[in-house]
Amino acid sequence: MNKKILFLYVVIAIAINAAPTSCRGIYFDNNAPDILNPKLAPKTKELCYDEFAVMHSGISRTPLWSAEYLVGSKLNIKVDRTNDFRPEMRLSASDRAELSDYARSGYDRGHMAPARDFNTIQAESECFSLANMIPQNSNNNRKLWAGIEEATRALAKQKGKLYVVTGPIFEGSNLQRIGGRVLVPTKIFKAIYDPTDNQGAAYLVNNAPGNNYQVVSIAQVEQIAGIRIFPKMSPASKKNAMQLLALQKNENQHLIGEMASSNNRVKPMVLAYNKPASSMQCGIRKTCSKMSSCEEAMFYFHKCGDGRLDRNKDGIPCNKLCR
């Protein structure tokens, strides 16, 4: 392509994607992210839903981002429900992913905006649209990423309100593709902006098994994603990563959000747990004052599932012994 035409194309692409959003009440100051990497721009379409918004790519046939406005006080409702994964019929047949693209691929249909974030039946149902999905490693989706989603809801409850933008990252010269149509992201980000204190940060994980994750600044994640995620956030505040909730791994591999120490890069903490002495047996219910060691408390808490040993619900039993 002629350089002049390429330049023109880039300018038009950026101009189109910097246009005001038609999805109201989802983005910080109603400003949708701007696409900075011009190669991401072709075949994009913004889709508004009841409580979230998606920028969809007809090239990857995934979202480039899903955006939400989380209000902590609204996050407590949990309802049992049936739903349907389905293709997004607002997209053209050539641009959208189909259920058959994911079938027998071994990949999960990973939500970018997760079902448990929503309050209305409409929004919860809508988030099962494939326009909100990426091919996600199943271990990642069900453990680490589920923990990050839970930690984000916990942070929204603490802070009151958060703007959250979640999306895939496609790195490297080669990518994997499923169904002959849908590109598999190499990484996933969840960028969080706290409007009360004008601060933000992002979780960043590989689309792979394991519990490792990074917390990076908004400036860093914008550079990696090729997207200006929060256009109205000041460049100065983008440079510092706010404190996000760290994920703590317990015996059952469930990840629980917990307040991290003040460093920006948080490594997941792993609770030490050694094989218990043979005298320990489930069935005998013991109180913390009857325990002789933290190990013993860990045994009854994790192996026997005695939740009463963790009164303050911080994921650690008998704080006097184990803290």
Place this chain on the structure above:
Amino acid sequence: MMVNKQFIPYKNESDVLQFGDMTIENRLDRITIYGNIDITKDKEGLEYALLLKQVIDTAIKELENTDELPDRIVITEVETVDNPFA
């Protein structure tokens, strides 16, 4: 929880059941069950237990009635393509 339509394992790629912290997804080559749940000693616990039993029972029936059930399913091979965004 009312399952307002029949969940027939392996019949489609769309059905999802969510209850407690559990998710059950229907796929053509598997049903995926993840999360955790308390089967409490109350009416809700009974409802959840029956729902799980119904899903597992129909899965077993479906598997037993499948001719030439393979030892392991075959995952479609993923392709490697140029990154259009790089």
